[in-house]
Amino acid sequence: MIGCLLVFFAGSINMSKAQKQVVVNTQNSSLVLTIGKDGTLYQSYFGKRTSDATQKQLSEKQDVESYVPAGGHDLFEPAIRVVHTDGNPSLQLKAVDYKTEKINDDNAVTTITLKDAVYPVKVLLHFSAFYKEDVLKSWTEISHQEAKPIRVTNFASSMLHFNADHYWLTQFHGDWAEEMKMQESELTSGIKIVDSKLGTRADMYQTPVFMLSLNDKSTENTGELVAGTLGWTGNFQFAFELDPTNKLRVVSGMNPYASDYVLDAGKVLTTPEFVFTYSAQGKGKASRSLHSWARNYGVLNGKGSRYTLLNNWEATQFDFDEKKLEGLFDETKQLGVDMFLLDDGWFANKYPRNNDDAGLGDWQENKKKLPNGLGHLVREATDKGVKFGIWIEPEMVNPKSELYEQHPDWVLKLQNRPEDYFRNQLVLDLVNPRVQQFVYDMVDQMLTKNPGIAYIKWDCNRMMTNTFSPYLKDRQSNTYIDYVKAFYSVLEKLRQKYPTLPIMLCSGGSGRIDYGALKYFTEFWPSDNTDPYERVFIQWGYSYFFPSKTLSSHVTSWGKQSLKFRTDVAMMGRLGFDIDVAKMTKDELKFSQDAVVNYKRLSSVIWNGNMYRLIDPYHNERADLMYVDDSKTKAVLFSYNLHPRYGTDWTPVKLEGLDPEKTYTVKEINLFPGSHSELAENSKQFTGEYLMTTGLNVSKSKEYTSSIVEITQQ
Ligand code: DGJ
Numbered sequence: 137m138i139g140c141l142l143v144f145f146a147g148s149i150n151m152s153k154a155q156k157q158v159v160v161n162t163q164n165s166s167l168v169l170t171i172g173k174d175g176t177l178y179q180s181y182f183g184k185r186t187s188d189a190t191q192k193q194l195s196e197k198q199d200v201e202s203y204v205p206a207g208g209h210d211l212f213e214p215a216i217r218v219v220h221t222d223g224n225p226s227l228q229l230k231a232v233d234y235k236t237e238k239i240n241d242d243n244a245v246t247t248i249t250l251k252d253a254v255y256p257v258k259v260l261l262h263f264s265a266f267y268k269e270d271v272l273k274s275w276t277e278i279s280h281q282e283a284k285p286i287r288v289t290n291f292a293s294s295m296l297h298f299n300a301d302h303y304w305l306t307q308f309h310g311d312w313a314e315e316m317k318m319q320e321s322e323l324t325s326g327i328k329i330v331d332s333k334l335g336t337r338a339d340m341y342q343t344p345v346f347m348l349s350l351n352d353k354s355t356e357n358t359g360e361l362v363a364g365t366l367g368w369t370g371n372f373q374f375a376f377e378l379d380p381t382n383k384l385r386v387v388s389g390m391n392p393y394a395s396d397y398v399l400d401a402g403k404v405l406t407t408p409e410f411v412f413t414y415s416a417q418g419k420g421k422a423s424r425s426l427h428s429w430a431r432n433y434g435v436l437n438g439k440g441s442r443y444t445l446l447n448n449w450e451a452t453q454f455d456f457d458e459k460k461l462e463g464l465f466d467e468t469k470q471l472g473v474d475m476f477l478l479d480d481g482w483f484a485n486k487y488p489r490n491n492d493d494a495g496l497g498d499w500q501e502n503k504k505k506l507p508n509g510l511g512h513l514v515r516e517a518t519d520k521g522v523k524f525g526i527w528i529e530p531e532m533v534n535p536k537s538e539l540y541e542q543h544p545d546w547v548l549k550l551q552n553r554p555e556d557y558f559r560n561q562l563v564l565d566l567v568n569p570r571v572q573q574f575v576y577d578m579v580d581q582m583l584t585k586n587p588g589i590a591y592i593k594w595d596c597n598r599m600m601t602n603t604f605s606p607y608l609k610d611r612q613s614n615t616y617i618d619y620v621k622a623f624y625s626v627l628e629k630l631r632q633k634y635p636t637l638p639i640m641l642c643s644g645g646s647g648r649i650d651y652g653a654l655k656y657f658t659e660f661w662p663s664d665n666t667d668p669y670e671r672v673f674i675q676w677g678y679s680y681f682f683p684s685k686t687l688s689s690h691v692t693s694w695g696k697q698s699l700k701f702r703t704d705v706a707m708m709g710r711l712g713f714d715i716d717v718a719k720m721t722k723d724e725l726k727f728s729q730d731a732v733v734n735y736k737r738l739s740s741v742i743w744n745g746n747m748y749r750l751i752d753p754y755h756n757e758r759a760d761l762m763y764v765d766d767s768k769t770k771a772v773l774f775s776y777n778l779h780p781r782y783g784t785d786w787t788p789v790k791l792e793g794l795d796p797e798k799t800y801t802v803k804e805i806n807l808f809p810g811s812h813s814e815l816a817e818n819s820k821q822f823t824g825e826y827l828m829t830t831g832l833n834v835s836k837s838k839e840y841t842s843s844i845v846e847i848t849q850q
Pocket residue numbers: 449479480527595597642643644645646661663664
């Protein structure tokens with residue numbers, strides 16, 4: 137247990153001029169901060185868990201200021217920069233007190249209060265430590281009591297310092313339908329920025345996540361690294377700056393781009409949470425720590441189950457009516473999944489939503505397509521024994537809509553410039569409280585009128601361009617930050633009334649994938665690209681930071697691979713189908729039904745188990761990963777063969793995470809009707825030690841083939 141860490145303590149620095157040490161421990165990591173005699177806060181250590189005796193020695197070592205303000209003697213990237221009312225652009229921060237509060241047996245929050253001696257500016261640094269999970273969160277609160285508003289031009293959530301021989305940065309980049317491409321490079325002197333400026337979403341080109349290996353590159357099971365991600369559904373920035381002495385600082389937070397924040401006296405600018413973990417055992421351990429934290433704390437209903445579903449987007453697009461949908465309810469039932477999810481196209485009358493150029497914003501059922509309304513659909517679905525979910529995109533509007541006609545001043549748009557469309561739509565000015573009320577009311581009224589709605593897919597199909605909030609008038613540089621805060625405040629209010637309703641976070645494919653939003657959402661849409669070959673890589677990428685139960689993966693008709701391969705890929709996440717079930721052959725339907733049964737039997741291991749990435753598709757023509765439950769009694773192996781060259785002889789895949797002493801039965805599942813397992817070890821028993829040292833001959837040389845193997849303790 138955490139021991140003395142969780143004993144509440146507090147200190148007032150002014151009371152004594154002695155040096156103080158503030159230690160934030162998790163099971164396997166320590167962050168040691170030292171408050172010097174003059175109140176300067178130093179980072180003395182961050183890394184592998186150290187003993188109390190070592191920590192005491194560390195406190196003598198005051199090498200780097202922890203949260204560096206701009207305007208003083210430091211010439212590198214600052215954590216914070218403030219321009220005071222009188223134009224003075226400097227801050228000198230000294231710690232005036234600190235405290236640690238126990239939240240529960242696993243979690244304690246340390247807060248250090250920093251103040252400027254001359255200007256009435258206060259900065260609270262928070263460090264929340266999750267002991268068992270080995271995860272830390274840090275964020276700040278900035279406030280002041282000056283006569284007029286101040287401008288905060290840099291506002292990091294975290295500044296961390298490292299001293300290693302080499303630094304290896306793993307970042308994830310992409311674009312629509314090609315998300316989460318992993319790249320690793322050595323940091324060189326100067327500054328490397330990974331950021332986004334998309335406004336309504338964190339990512340598209342860059343994802344708000346990174347891994348930083350110290351000294352040598354890490355592997356899955358070896359190496360020292362920090363994995364970090366910012367919980368912010370908007371512009372983010374990670375700055376990695378290597379100074380002339382080869383020391384590195386990592387500054388993480390909201391992107392300062394075009395965002396000099398005008399802050400009134402008495403108001404607090406709270407920065408988003410930077411979530412990070414230190415691992416001395418490679419990337420696999422870092423991912424498992426983040427997954428476990430996410431399930432316990434980071435994701436709405438993180439421990440709960442998820443619905444399997446049939447979505448109609450790929451199969452029908454906008455072309456459906458009540459009758460067609462009722463038929464799809466039957467197919468949902470036939471498939472055996474829990475829910476039918478009705479996608480885009482069900483609303484708007486004056487400008488019907490028959491394609492993406494009209495109707496967005498007019499959230500009344502389209503009378504032609506749905507003459508009896510949503511209520512009828514919900515009842516029909518319920519009568520047929522399936523749940524009903526629905527798509528919305530409440531922050532956006534088509535200019536061809538009644539909403540736009542009535543409220544042309546409710547959109548973000550630049551004066552004296554033409555409106556700039558993306559997917560024929562504009563972003564609503566969510567900073568405006570009337571727009572927030574509109575969005576809240578739209579969702580609330582839909583749910584009040586149709587209490588049977590069991591699920592929402594909340595989409596957001598564009599980023600901000602020509603960004604200007606008519607509501608904010610002369611405070612335009614607050615727009616990016618206030619938009620995201622407004623988004624959270626609408627969700628906060630909705631969650632008070634609908635605390636458990638599952639909601640998928642979608643953003644024209646990926647884009648809104650971050651732990652700031654996942655406090656309110658149960659899962660996310662990783663990419664519009666559902667070609668299973670691409671999905672192996674995309675899902676692999678997300679697996680570094682997000683647990684499988686948050687990754688919506690649907691079987692669709694993208695890609696030419698077999699239905700088995702497509703299904704096997706979708707089963708490593710939260711399984712769904714978005715496919716024309718009526719076009720399936722008898723065998724395909726039978727295979728899919730069996731797959732749903734298998735998935736339901738194994739979903740608890742897939743969702744809540746510890747994940748081990750075994751063979752990496754970036755360096756091999758195959759990909760293998762597995763999940764093992766906490767008690768090591770059940771495991772599932774997913775094995776995908778990509779483009780092996782003719783004659784490739786694969787080595788056996790060595791499993792991980794099992795109990796070497798236990799005996800397990802190995803059984804290949806998800807076999808297509810009429811086929812049989814080619815796995816040499818199928819239906820035999822092995823010790824965990826055998827499976828982890830010798831492995832399974834599961835890989836095949838034929839491209840786009842796959843196996844799922846269920847491993848059960850005897
Ligand atoms: C983009 C999403 O990513 C798709 O899944 C689908 O919901 C469309 N929007 C609907 O417009």
